[in-house]
Amino acid sequence: MTRDDHTARPPVRDLLRGPGGTVRVLALVSVVVALVTLGPVDAALLVLVVGGVALPPLGGVPPWLDAAYGVGLLASAWAGVLGLYEAVxxxxxxxxxxxxxxxxxxxxxxxxxxxxxxxxxxxxxxxxxxxxxxxxxxxxxxxxxxxxxxxxxxxxxxxxxxxxxxxxxxxxxxxxxxxxxxxxxxxxxxxxxxxxxxxxxxxxxxxxx
Structure with a gap:
Protein backbone atom coordinates (compact mmCIF):
# COMPACT_ATOMS: atom_id res chain seq x y z
CA MET A 1 0.00 0.00 0.00
CA THR A 2 1.37 3.41 -0.96
CA ARG A 3 0.76 6.66 0.86
CA ASP A 4 1.44 10.28 -0.03
CA ASP A 5 4.33 11.69 1.97
CA HIS A 6 2.24 14.65 3.17
CA THR A 7 -0.67 12.72 4.69
CA ALA A 8 0.91 12.10 8.10
CA ARG A 9 2.71 15.20 9.33
CA PRO A 10 4.78 18.04 7.91
CA PRO A 11 8.57 17.71 7.88
CA VAL A 12 10.59 19.56 10.50
CA ARG A 13 11.62 22.21 7.98
CA ASP A 14 7.95 23.17 7.54
CA LEU A 15 7.46 23.44 11.29
CA LEU A 16 10.41 25.83 11.55
CA ARG A 17 9.70 27.89 8.44
CA GLY A 18 8.56 31.52 8.52
CA PRO A 19 7.18 33.56 11.42
CA GLY A 20 5.15 30.59 12.62
CA GLY A 21 8.35 28.59 12.92
CA THR A 22 9.84 31.30 15.10
CA VAL A 23 6.81 31.14 17.38
CA ARG A 24 7.15 27.34 17.63
CA VAL A 25 10.77 27.73 18.75
CA LEU A 26 9.67 30.31 21.33
CA ALA A 27 7.05 27.86 22.59
CA LEU A 28 9.72 25.21 23.15
CA VAL A 29 11.93 27.73 24.95
CA SER A 30 8.94 28.75 27.06
CA VAL A 31 8.56 25.20 28.36
CA VAL A 32 12.16 25.20 29.59
CA VAL A 33 11.84 28.67 31.13
CA ALA A 34 8.60 27.74 32.90
CA LEU A 35 10.06 24.48 34.19
CA VAL A 36 13.13 26.20 35.62
CA THR A 37 11.47 29.30 37.05
CA LEU A 38 7.91 28.28 37.87
CA GLY A 39 7.66 24.51 38.17
CA PRO A 40 6.32 21.41 36.42
CA VAL A 41 2.62 22.34 36.55
CA ASP A 42 3.12 25.60 34.67
CA ALA A 43 5.57 23.92 32.31
CA ALA A 44 2.91 21.31 31.51
CA LEU A 45 0.58 24.09 30.35
CA LEU A 46 3.28 25.35 27.99
CA VAL A 47 3.73 21.79 26.66
CA LEU A 48 0.09 21.91 25.58
CA VAL A 49 0.86 25.15 23.74
CA VAL A 50 3.73 23.43 21.92
CA GLY A 51 1.29 20.81 20.70
CA GLY A 52 -1.17 23.47 19.62
CA VAL A 53 1.31 25.57 17.64
CA ALA A 54 2.47 22.47 15.75
CA LEU A 55 -0.94 22.09 14.08
CA PRO A 56 -1.14 24.93 11.50
CA PRO A 57 1.28 23.38 8.96
CA LEU A 58 -1.06 20.38 8.74
CA GLY A 59 -3.76 22.59 7.26
CA GLY A 60 -1.82 24.87 4.95
CA VAL A 61 -2.59 27.79 7.28
CA PRO A 62 -1.36 31.13 5.85
CA PRO A 63 1.86 32.40 7.47
CA TRP A 64 0.19 35.47 8.99
CA LEU A 65 -2.50 33.37 10.67
CA ASP A 66 0.01 30.72 11.74
CA ALA A 67 2.07 33.36 13.54
CA ALA A 68 -0.88 35.23 15.04
CA TYR A 69 -2.40 31.99 16.31
CA GLY A 70 0.88 30.93 17.91
CA VAL A 71 1.45 34.29 19.55
CA GLY A 72 -2.13 34.22 20.84
CA LEU A 73 -1.71 30.80 22.43
CA LEU A 74 1.62 31.74 24.00
CA ALA A 75 0.30 35.05 25.33
CA SER A 76 -2.77 33.37 26.78
CA ALA A 77 -0.70 30.67 28.51
CA TRP A 78 1.86 33.08 29.95
CA ALA A 79 -0.89 35.40 31.16
CA GLY A 80 -2.31 32.46 33.06
CA VAL A 81 0.90 31.24 34.67
CA LEU A 82 1.94 34.76 35.64
CA GLY A 83 -1.43 35.61 37.18
CA LEU A 84 -2.14 38.48 34.80
CA TYR A 85 -5.82 37.64 34.47
CA GLU A 86 -6.30 38.44 38.14
CA ALA A 87 -4.19 41.59 37.93
CA VAL A 88 -5.74 43.04 34.75
Missing part, protein backbone atom coordinates in the same frame (compact mmCIF):
# COMPACT_ATOMS: atom_id res chain seq x y z
CA UNK A 89 -9.53 42.88 34.81
CA UNK A 90 -10.14 43.31 31.08
CA UNK A 91 -7.44 40.92 29.85
CA UNK A 92 -9.59 37.80 30.13
CA UNK A 93 -12.28 39.31 27.90
CA UNK A 94 -9.75 40.36 25.25
CA UNK A 95 -8.11 36.93 25.22
CA UNK A 96 -11.43 35.13 24.81
CA UNK A 97 -12.36 37.46 21.96
CA UNK A 98 -9.08 37.34 20.06
CA UNK A 99 -7.55 33.95 20.85
CA UNK A 100 -10.79 32.00 20.42
CA UNK A 101 -11.22 33.62 17.01
CA UNK A 102 -7.70 32.63 15.97
CA UNK A 103 -8.15 29.07 17.23
CA UNK A 104 -11.50 28.73 15.45
CA UNK A 105 -9.98 29.99 12.19
CA UNK A 106 -7.13 27.49 12.34
CA UNK A 107 -9.50 24.67 13.32
CA UNK A 108 -11.72 25.48 10.33
CA UNK A 109 -8.80 25.37 7.91
CA UNK A 110 -7.55 22.11 9.39
CA UNK A 111 -10.96 20.49 8.99
CA UNK A 112 -11.34 21.80 5.45
CA UNK A 113 -7.91 20.66 4.26
CA UNK A 114 -7.53 17.41 6.17
CA UNK A 115 -11.08 16.06 5.87
CA UNK A 116 -12.98 18.09 3.28
CA UNK A 117 -15.99 17.88 5.63
CA UNK A 118 -16.50 21.65 5.67
CA UNK A 119 -16.21 24.39 3.07
CA UNK A 120 -12.77 25.94 2.81
CA UNK A 121 -13.16 29.62 3.75
CA UNK A 122 -10.51 30.64 1.24
CA UNK A 123 -12.66 29.53 -1.68
CA UNK A 124 -16.11 29.95 -0.11
CA UNK A 125 -16.69 33.49 -1.39
CA UNK A 126 -16.03 32.57 -5.01
CA UNK A 127 -18.29 29.55 -4.66
CA UNK A 128 -21.14 31.59 -3.16
CA UNK A 129 -20.85 29.85 0.22
CA UNK A 130 -19.35 32.67 2.25
CA UNK A 131 -22.16 32.86 4.82
CA UNK A 132 -22.03 29.11 5.42
CA UNK A 133 -18.28 29.30 5.94
CA UNK A 134 -18.61 32.08 8.51
CA UNK A 135 -21.22 30.03 10.37
CA UNK A 136 -18.84 27.05 10.49
CA UNK A 137 -16.05 29.14 12.01
CA UNK A 138 -18.47 30.70 14.49
CA UNK A 139 -19.83 27.28 15.48
CA UNK A 140 -16.36 25.89 16.00
CA UNK A 141 -15.34 28.82 18.18
CA UNK A 142 -18.54 28.68 20.22
CA UNK A 143 -18.09 24.95 20.79
CA UNK A 144 -14.49 25.48 21.86
CA UNK A 145 -15.61 28.23 24.25
CA UNK A 146 -18.16 25.92 25.86
CA UNK A 147 -15.55 23.17 26.18
CA UNK A 148 -13.12 25.63 27.79
CA UNK A 149 -15.68 26.79 30.33
CA UNK A 150 -16.53 23.18 31.21
CA UNK A 151 -12.82 22.55 31.68
CA UNK A 152 -12.55 25.56 33.99
CA UNK A 153 -15.49 24.29 36.06
CA UNK A 154 -14.01 20.80 36.34
CA UNK A 155 -10.62 22.26 37.26
CA UNK A 156 -12.19 24.47 39.92
CA UNK A 157 -14.26 21.60 41.34
CA UNK A 158 -11.74 18.77 41.31
CA UNK A 159 -8.23 20.23 40.99
CA UNK A 160 -7.79 23.81 42.16
CA UNK A 161 -10.55 25.83 43.88
CA UNK A 162 -8.65 29.04 43.18
CA UNK A 163 -9.61 28.78 39.48
CA UNK A 164 -12.17 31.54 39.09
CA UNK A 165 -15.63 30.49 37.91
CA UNK A 166 -18.82 32.55 38.07
CA UNK A 167 -22.03 32.64 36.06
CA UNK A 168 -21.44 36.10 34.64
CA UNK A 169 -17.83 35.32 33.78
CA UNK A 170 -18.78 32.08 32.05
CA UNK A 171 -21.52 33.64 29.91
CA UNK A 172 -19.34 36.63 29.05
CA UNK A 173 -16.43 34.44 27.99
CA UNK A 174 -18.65 32.34 25.72
CA UNK A 175 -20.20 35.43 24.13
CA UNK A 176 -16.76 36.90 23.45
CA UNK A 177 -15.57 33.59 22.01
CA UNK A 178 -18.56 33.38 19.68
CA UNK A 179 -18.12 37.00 18.59
CA UNK A 180 -14.40 36.62 17.96
CA UNK A 181 -14.97 33.44 15.96
CA UNK A 182 -17.61 35.11 13.81
CA UNK A 183 -15.26 37.98 13.03
CA UNK A 184 -12.45 35.53 12.26
CA UNK A 185 -14.69 33.55 9.92
CA UNK A 186 -15.71 36.69 8.06
CA UNK A 187 -12.07 37.76 7.76
CA UNK A 188 -11.05 34.39 6.29
CA UNK A 189 -13.81 34.59 3.68
CA UNK A 190 -13.02 38.17 2.78
CA UNK A 191 -9.26 37.67 2.51
CA UNK A 192 -9.65 34.44 0.57
CA UNK A 193 -6.57 33.02 -1.06
CA UNK A 194 -5.44 29.79 -2.61
CA UNK A 195 -6.59 26.69 -0.78
CA UNK A 196 -4.13 23.78 -0.84
CA UNK A 197 -5.26 20.46 -2.20
CA UNK A 198 -6.55 17.91 0.26
CA UNK A 199 -4.00 15.30 1.34
CA UNK A 200 -4.12 12.17 -0.78
CA UNK A 201 -5.88 9.21 0.76
CA UNK A 202 -4.15 5.83 1.15
CA UNK A 203 -4.37 3.80 -2.02
CA UNK A 204 -3.66 0.23 -2.85
CA UNK A 205 -5.14 -3.06 -3.91
CA UNK A 206 -6.07 -6.18 -2.03
CA UNK A 207 -3.02 -8.06 -0.92
CA UNK A 208 -0.66 -5.11 -1.49
CA UNK A 209 1.68 -3.86 1.22
Missing amino acids: AWLDVVMHLVVTGLVAAVAHLLLAVRTGAVVDPRTARAEGRGAASVLVTAALGTTLSVAWEIGEYLGHTYLDPTIYVAYGDTIGDMVMGALGSTVAGAALVRIGGSAPARPAQPTGTAGST
Whole structure:
Protein backbone atom coordinates (compact mmCIF):
# COMPACT_ATOMS: atom_id res chain seq x y z
CA MET A 1 0.00 0.00 0.00
CA THR A 2 1.37 3.41 -0.96
CA ARG A 3 0.76 6.66 0.86
CA ASP A 4 1.44 10.28 -0.03
CA ASP A 5 4.33 11.69 1.97
CA HIS A 6 2.24 14.65 3.17
CA THR A 7 -0.67 12.72 4.69
CA ALA A 8 0.91 12.10 8.10
CA ARG A 9 2.71 15.20 9.33
CA PRO A 10 4.78 18.04 7.91
CA PRO A 11 8.57 17.71 7.88
CA VAL A 12 10.59 19.56 10.50
CA ARG A 13 11.62 22.21 7.98
CA ASP A 14 7.95 23.17 7.54
CA LEU A 15 7.46 23.44 11.29
CA LEU A 16 10.41 25.83 11.55
CA ARG A 17 9.70 27.89 8.44
CA GLY A 18 8.56 31.52 8.52
CA PRO A 19 7.18 33.56 11.42
CA GLY A 20 5.15 30.59 12.62
CA GLY A 21 8.35 28.59 12.92
CA THR A 22 9.84 31.30 15.10
CA VAL A 23 6.81 31.14 17.38
CA ARG A 24 7.15 27.34 17.63
CA VAL A 25 10.77 27.73 18.75
CA LEU A 26 9.67 30.31 21.33
CA ALA A 27 7.05 27.86 22.59
CA LEU A 28 9.72 25.21 23.15
CA VAL A 29 11.93 27.73 24.95
CA SER A 30 8.94 28.75 27.06
CA VAL A 31 8.56 25.20 28.36
CA VAL A 32 12.16 25.20 29.59
CA VAL A 33 11.84 28.67 31.13
CA ALA A 34 8.60 27.74 32.90
CA LEU A 35 10.06 24.48 34.19
CA VAL A 36 13.13 26.20 35.62
CA THR A 37 11.47 29.30 37.05
CA LEU A 38 7.91 28.28 37.87
CA GLY A 39 7.66 24.51 38.17
CA PRO A 40 6.32 21.41 36.42
CA VAL A 41 2.62 22.34 36.55
CA ASP A 42 3.12 25.60 34.67
CA ALA A 43 5.57 23.92 32.31
CA ALA A 44 2.91 21.31 31.51
CA LEU A 45 0.58 24.09 30.35
CA LEU A 46 3.28 25.35 27.99
CA VAL A 47 3.73 21.79 26.66
CA LEU A 48 0.09 21.91 25.58
CA VAL A 49 0.86 25.15 23.74
CA VAL A 50 3.73 23.43 21.92
CA GLY A 51 1.29 20.81 20.70
CA GLY A 52 -1.17 23.47 19.62
CA VAL A 53 1.31 25.57 17.64
CA ALA A 54 2.47 22.47 15.75
CA LEU A 55 -0.94 22.09 14.08
CA PRO A 56 -1.14 24.93 11.50
CA PRO A 57 1.28 23.38 8.96
CA LEU A 58 -1.06 20.38 8.74
CA GLY A 59 -3.76 22.59 7.26
CA GLY A 60 -1.82 24.87 4.95
CA VAL A 61 -2.59 27.79 7.28
CA PRO A 62 -1.36 31.13 5.85
CA PRO A 63 1.86 32.40 7.47
CA TRP A 64 0.19 35.47 8.99
CA LEU A 65 -2.50 33.37 10.67
CA ASP A 66 0.01 30.72 11.74
CA ALA A 67 2.07 33.36 13.54
CA ALA A 68 -0.88 35.23 15.04
CA TYR A 69 -2.40 31.99 16.31
CA GLY A 70 0.88 30.93 17.91
CA VAL A 71 1.45 34.29 19.55
CA GLY A 72 -2.13 34.22 20.84
CA LEU A 73 -1.71 30.80 22.43
CA LEU A 74 1.62 31.74 24.00
CA ALA A 75 0.30 35.05 25.33
CA SER A 76 -2.77 33.37 26.78
CA ALA A 77 -0.70 30.67 28.51
CA TRP A 78 1.86 33.08 29.95
CA ALA A 79 -0.89 35.40 31.16
CA GLY A 80 -2.31 32.46 33.06
CA VAL A 81 0.90 31.24 34.67
CA LEU A 82 1.94 34.76 35.64
CA GLY A 83 -1.43 35.61 37.18
CA LEU A 84 -2.14 38.48 34.80
CA TYR A 85 -5.82 37.64 34.47
CA GLU A 86 -6.30 38.44 38.14
CA ALA A 87 -4.19 41.59 37.93
CA VAL A 88 -5.74 43.04 34.75
CA ALA A 89 -9.53 42.88 34.81
CA TRP A 90 -10.14 43.31 31.08
CA LEU A 91 -7.44 40.92 29.85
CA ASP A 92 -9.59 37.80 30.13
CA VAL A 93 -12.28 39.31 27.90
CA VAL A 94 -9.75 40.36 25.25
CA MET A 95 -8.11 36.93 25.22
CA HIS A 96 -11.43 35.13 24.81
CA LEU A 97 -12.36 37.46 21.96
CA VAL A 98 -9.08 37.34 20.06
CA VAL A 99 -7.55 33.95 20.85
CA THR A 100 -10.79 32.00 20.42
CA GLY A 101 -11.22 33.62 17.01
CA LEU A 102 -7.70 32.63 15.97
CA VAL A 103 -8.15 29.07 17.23
CA ALA A 104 -11.50 28.73 15.45
CA ALA A 105 -9.98 29.99 12.19
CA VAL A 106 -7.13 27.49 12.34
CA ALA A 107 -9.50 24.67 13.32
CA HIS A 108 -11.72 25.48 10.33
CA LEU A 109 -8.80 25.37 7.91
CA LEU A 110 -7.55 22.11 9.39
CA LEU A 111 -10.96 20.49 8.99
CA ALA A 112 -11.34 21.80 5.45
CA VAL A 113 -7.91 20.66 4.26
CA ARG A 114 -7.53 17.41 6.17
CA THR A 115 -11.08 16.06 5.87
CA GLY A 116 -12.98 18.09 3.28
CA ALA A 117 -15.99 17.88 5.63
CA VAL A 118 -16.50 21.65 5.67
CA VAL A 119 -16.21 24.39 3.07
CA ASP A 120 -12.77 25.94 2.81
CA PRO A 121 -13.16 29.62 3.75
CA ARG A 122 -10.51 30.64 1.24
CA THR A 123 -12.66 29.53 -1.68
CA ALA A 124 -16.11 29.95 -0.11
CA ARG A 125 -16.69 33.49 -1.39
CA ALA A 126 -16.03 32.57 -5.01
CA GLU A 127 -18.29 29.55 -4.66
CA GLY A 128 -21.14 31.59 -3.16
CA ARG A 129 -20.85 29.85 0.22
CA GLY A 130 -19.35 32.67 2.25
CA ALA A 131 -22.16 32.86 4.82
CA ALA A 132 -22.03 29.11 5.42
CA SER A 133 -18.28 29.30 5.94
CA VAL A 134 -18.61 32.08 8.51
CA LEU A 135 -21.22 30.03 10.37
CA VAL A 136 -18.84 27.05 10.49
CA THR A 137 -16.05 29.14 12.01
CA ALA A 138 -18.47 30.70 14.49
CA ALA A 139 -19.83 27.28 15.48
CA LEU A 140 -16.36 25.89 16.00
CA GLY A 141 -15.34 28.82 18.18
CA THR A 142 -18.54 28.68 20.22
CA THR A 143 -18.09 24.95 20.79
CA LEU A 144 -14.49 25.48 21.86
CA SER A 145 -15.61 28.23 24.25
CA VAL A 146 -18.16 25.92 25.86
CA ALA A 147 -15.55 23.17 26.18
CA TRP A 148 -13.12 25.63 27.79
CA GLU A 149 -15.68 26.79 30.33
CA ILE A 150 -16.53 23.18 31.21
CA GLY A 151 -12.82 22.55 31.68
CA GLU A 152 -12.55 25.56 33.99
CA TYR A 153 -15.49 24.29 36.06
CA LEU A 154 -14.01 20.80 36.34
CA GLY A 155 -10.62 22.26 37.26
CA HIS A 156 -12.19 24.47 39.92
CA THR A 157 -14.26 21.60 41.34
CA TYR A 158 -11.74 18.77 41.31
CA LEU A 159 -8.23 20.23 40.99
CA ASP A 160 -7.79 23.81 42.16
CA PRO A 161 -10.55 25.83 43.88
CA THR A 162 -8.65 29.04 43.18
CA ILE A 163 -9.61 28.78 39.48
CA TYR A 164 -12.17 31.54 39.09
CA VAL A 165 -15.63 30.49 37.91
CA ALA A 166 -18.82 32.55 38.07
CA TYR A 167 -22.03 32.64 36.06
CA GLY A 168 -21.44 36.10 34.64
CA ASP A 169 -17.83 35.32 33.78
CA THR A 170 -18.78 32.08 32.05
CA ILE A 171 -21.52 33.64 29.91
CA GLY A 172 -19.34 36.63 29.05
CA ASP A 173 -16.43 34.44 27.99
CA MET A 174 -18.65 32.34 25.72
CA VAL A 175 -20.20 35.43 24.13
CA MET A 176 -16.76 36.90 23.45
CA GLY A 177 -15.57 33.59 22.01
CA ALA A 178 -18.56 33.38 19.68
CA LEU A 179 -18.12 37.00 18.59
CA GLY A 180 -14.40 36.62 17.96
CA SER A 181 -14.97 33.44 15.96
CA THR A 182 -17.61 35.11 13.81
CA VAL A 183 -15.26 37.98 13.03
CA ALA A 184 -12.45 35.53 12.26
CA GLY A 185 -14.69 33.55 9.92
CA ALA A 186 -15.71 36.69 8.06
CA ALA A 187 -12.07 37.76 7.76
CA LEU A 188 -11.05 34.39 6.29
CA VAL A 189 -13.81 34.59 3.68
CA ARG A 190 -13.02 38.17 2.78
CA ILE A 191 -9.26 37.67 2.51
CA GLY A 192 -9.65 34.44 0.57
CA GLY A 193 -6.57 33.02 -1.06
CA SER A 194 -5.44 29.79 -2.61
CA ALA A 195 -6.59 26.69 -0.78
CA PRO A 196 -4.13 23.78 -0.84
CA ALA A 197 -5.26 20.46 -2.20
CA ARG A 198 -6.55 17.91 0.26
CA PRO A 199 -4.00 15.30 1.34
CA ALA A 200 -4.12 12.17 -0.78
CA GLN A 201 -5.88 9.21 0.76
CA PRO A 202 -4.15 5.83 1.15
CA THR A 203 -4.37 3.80 -2.02
CA GLY A 204 -3.66 0.23 -2.85
CA THR A 205 -5.14 -3.06 -3.91
CA ALA A 206 -6.07 -6.18 -2.03
CA GLY A 207 -3.02 -8.06 -0.92
CA SER A 208 -0.66 -5.11 -1.49
CA THR A 209 1.68 -3.86 1.22
